[in-house]
Amino acid sequence: MSLVEIKNLHVSVDGKEILKGIDLTIDGGEVHAIMGPNGTGKSTLSYVLSGREGYEVTDGTVTLDGEDLFAMEPDERARAGVFLAFQYPMEIPGVATSTFLKTALNAKRRAQGLDEIDAMEFLKLVKSKTKELQMADDMIKRPLNVGFSGGEKKRAEVLQMSLLEPKFAILDETDSGLDIDALKIVSDGVNALRDPGRAFLVITHYQRLLKYIVPDHVHVLFGGRIVESGDKTLAETLEAEGYGRYEDSAAA
Amino acid sequence: MATVTQEKPTAFGETYANAAGALPGANEAWIDGLRQAARARLGSEGIPTPKVEAWKFTPLNAIRNTAFIPAEKADDVDVTSVPVTAALLDDAIKLVLVNGVFRPDLSDDLTSLPDGVSIDLLNDLFAQNPAALKDDLGGLAAPADSFTSALNTAFMEHGLVVRFTRTDAPAPRIHIVSIGASGAQPVAFHPRLLISADAQAAGVIVESHIGLPGQSYLSNALSEVYVGQSARLQHYTVVSEDTDAFHLGRTAVQGARDADYSSFVLSLGGNLVRRDIQAGLTEEGAHVRVDGAYALSGTQHSDITSEIKHLVPNTRSNQVVKGVLGGESRGVFQGRIYVERDAQGTDGRQLHKALLLDRGPEVDSKPELEIYADDVQCAHGAATGEMDTDHLFYLMSRGIDEKTARAMLVEGFLDDVIFEIADDGVKALIHDLVKGWLVRQSELTAGGVS
Numbered sequence: 264m265s266l267v268e269i270k271n272l273h274v275s276v277d278g279k280e281i282l283k284g285i286d287l288t289i290d291g292g293e294v295h296a297i298m299g300p301n302g303t304g305k306s307t308l309s310y311v312l313s314g315r316e317g318y319e320v321t322d323g324t325v326t327l328d329g330e331d332l333f334a335m336e337p338d339e340r341a342r343a344g345v346f347l348a349f350q351y352p353m354e355i356p357g358v359a360t361s362t363f364l365k366t367a368l369n370a371k372r373r374a375q376g377l378d379e380i381d382a383m384e385f386l387k388l389v390k391s392k393t394k395e396l397q398m399a400d401d402m403i404k405r406p407l408n409v410g411f412s413g414g415e416k417k418r419a420e421v422l423q424m425s426l427l428e429p430k431f432a433i434l435d436e437t438d439s440g441l442d443i444d445a446l447k448i449v450s451d452g453v454n455a456l457r458d459p460g461r462a463f464l465v466i467t468h469y470q471r472l473l474k475y476i477v478p479d480h481v482h483v484l485f486g487g488r489i490v491e492s493g494d495k496t497l498a499e500t501l502e503a504e505g506y507g508r509y510e511d512s513a514a515a
Numbered sequence: 516m517a518t519v520t521q522e523k524p525t526a527f528g529e530t531y532a533n534a535a536g537a538l539p540g541a542n543e544a545w546i547d548g549l550r551q552a553a554r555a556r557l558g559s560e561g562i563p564t565p566k567v568e569a570w571k572f573t574p575l576n577a578i579r580n581t582a583f584i585p586a587e588k589a590d591d592v593d594v595t596s597v598p599v600t601a602a603l604l605d606d607a608i609k610l611v612l613v614n615g616v617f618r619p620d621l622s623d624d625l626t627s628l629p630d631g632v633s634i635d636l637l638n639d640l641f642a643q644n645p646a647a648l649k650d651d652l653g654g655l656a657a658p659a660d661s662f663t664s665a666l667n668t669a670f671m672e673h674g675l676v677v678r679f680t681r682t683d684a685p686a687p688r689i690h691i692v693s694i695g696a697s698g699a700q701p702v703a704f705h706p707r708l709l710i711s712a713d714a715q716a717a718g719v720i721v722e723s724h725i726g727l728p729g730q731s732y733l734s735n736a737l738s739e740v741y742v743g744q745s746a747r748l749q750h751y752t753v754v755s756e757d758t759d760a761f762h763l764g765r766t767a768v769q770g771a772r773d774a775d776y777s778s779f780v781l782s783l784g785g786n787l788v789r790r791d792i793q794a795g796l797t798e799e800g801a802h803v804r805v806d807g808a809y810a811l812s813g814t815q816h817s818d819i820t821s822e823i824k825h826l827v828p829n830t831r832s833n834q835v836v837k838g839v840l841g842g843e844s845r846g847v848f849q850g851r852i853y854v855e856r857d858a859q860g861t862d863g864r865q866l867h868k869a870l871l872l873d874r875g876p877e878v879d880s881k882p883e884l885e886i887y888a889d890d891v892q893c894a895h896g897a898a899t900g901e902m903d904t905d906h907l908f909y910l911m912s913r914g915i916d917e918k919t920a921r922a923m924l925v926e927g928f929l930d931d932v933i934f935e936i937a938d939d940g941v942k943a944l945i946h947d948l949v950k951g952w953l954v955r956q957s958e959l960t961a962g963g964v965s
Contacts, residue, residue, distance in 0.1 A: 341914035357927030
């Protein structure tokens with residue numbers, strides 16, 4: 264049994280079928296990239312896996328460690344090990360980043376049968392992570408993502424991932440809005456989390472991110488289906504040739 | 516159409532009539548004149564109905580239908596300690612009023628105050644030194660301004676006169692706790708505060724309005740606030756009256772040149788609460804911040820009505836008011852920003868946001884800009900809605916269960932404006948009061964009482 268198994272996944276939004284039968288298996292330690300043009304279902308895939316409202320699964324299954332993801336609420340999925348790094352992380356006024364991080368971490372710890380983290384230990388842990396990600400010290404005192412630059416928001420997503428240590432991390436367009444320095448810092452943060460017990464699904468429009476987070480497998484999502492799979496060289500081919508060559512197959 | 520008979524304030528007019536001549540200062544023509552003018556207004560206009568524009572969203576039927584007695588006639592009232600619900604501010608001079616009357620036994624010693632602040636009892640000054648009041652009393656809150664002002668002025672007797680004079684740190688901090696307590700019959704009381712900060716002086720003043728549990732009463736509090744040149748005054752008002760109590764309060768403030776007045780009103784408790792804020796920016800460089808928050812449940816009614824007048828060039832105002840409503844409660848926000856023709860360079864910002872926790876609550880929001888100058892920056896906004904499901908999803912996607920996530924978002928919604936409070940002690944006090952309210956709501960919901 265693989266860590267993540269997606270079988271024949273069909274998903275509709277407002278009655279319109281967006282994903283038309285996705286099959287994907289990801290083993291622990293692997294990084295899979297999903298590439299494709301805009302409007303092809305990439306974000307739908309990330310949201311349906313993490314449990315956002317408004318995405319109707321009409322067929323198929325997804326399991327994490329053999330457990331049915333669709334039987335779980337978003338928070339249960341997260342505690343079971345799913346983590347979505349958002350393309351556009353939400354700004355939440357009035358909720359201090361530190362409060363949010365601690366609440367999330369303790370929810371996970373309780374689910375694992377652990378005690379809540381000690382306040383000093385928590386601060387120390389967060390400080391070491393923010394240092395790795397070259398984030399400002401006062402960031403965790405500020406309201407969650409409010410007034411953060413695009414780069415700060417993405418770093419904050421990686422910080423959360425690093426604290427919550429998911430089994431299955433989904434990165435949705437993590438490179439968008441990042442300059443090259445921030446891209447490198449964020450990628451280093453993700454690479455540091457690569458682990459035999461952890462699967463990554465990296466969703467991206469461009470090949471740029473995959474220079475830094477090198478995938479084991481690359482899949483092309485087009486018209487709601489995976490139309491081609493290959494190794495990391497497929498990303499380079501797509502970068503050179505674009506998605507035009509899939510037009511015919513999608514029209515079929 | 517049926518004839519509309521003018522509603523007379525019988526509850527106040529008849530019961531109170533005899534008391535009038537005996538009020539201290541009655542032999543001073545100007546004091547008596549203020550009271551007479553106020554009573555004349557009450558007599559001619561009565562308790563406003565929703566036909567009166569300013570009271571359109573806040574019906575006063577329950578007050579009209581209650582036979583309040585003057586607090587001093589309630590000889591069966593016994594208050595021997597300050598209720599824990601007062602949530603006292605640390606390092607502040609504590610001044611306690613029971614039914615509007617100062618209680619030395621429950622307050623800090625007025626004879627050993629720190630430098631930089633003076634405190635007098637209003638009734639003492641009425642009786643012994645009325646001249647000391649003449650320049651300020653009634654200068655900002657005239658009987659003609661509103662029902663609240665008229666009612667207070669008609670029966671003004673008790674209250675405090677606080678003057679900040681200290682120009683170096685630390686600024687004196689004062690916590691006034693007004694406790695409402697009825698005996699067999701519901702009382703009405705009319706505490707009046709006269710607050711001033713001298714030029715360059717600084718001060719922090721907190722008013723907490725609370726009551727004894729299970730009692731109906733009317734607290735009709737009025738504060739006139741003078742902020743002198745380059746003075747810095749922080750003024751915080753917590754209305755946490757008891758469930759069956761009524762609160763009609765008003766703050767009228769005037770800012771001199773480069774004055775800075777920061778205020779916050781928290782409306783948390785009471786059957787019906789109306790807070791009026793009137794701010795006049797009368798000299799250049801003056802700035803006011805008049806923020807607020809309310810949290811309502813059951814059938815509570817809370818109304819925050821403000822009028823900010825930019826009367827001269829180059830003055831600024833900021834206002835953010837946020838409300839959370841559950842049950843079948845009703846929240847009202849009326850905010851008017853007025854900019855005089857000569858008041859070029861005015862900067863006025865106003866925002867009201869309400870978060871509905873149920874389908875039952877109602878929110879009436881009436882922001883108004885009235886601008887006669889052409890070189891100004893003014894903005895206002897209002898939004899009422901349910902919880903943002905995207906925000907909820909974001910928190911839940913990190914493993915936080917729905918109930919906790921909702922609680923965090925409600926708390927954050929209010930904290931967003933509470934965090935703007937400059938005084939850390941007051942910020943913590945108000946945050947804790949709101950947090951306590953949220954916990955009680957969550958317990959009620961869990962118990963199925965909602």
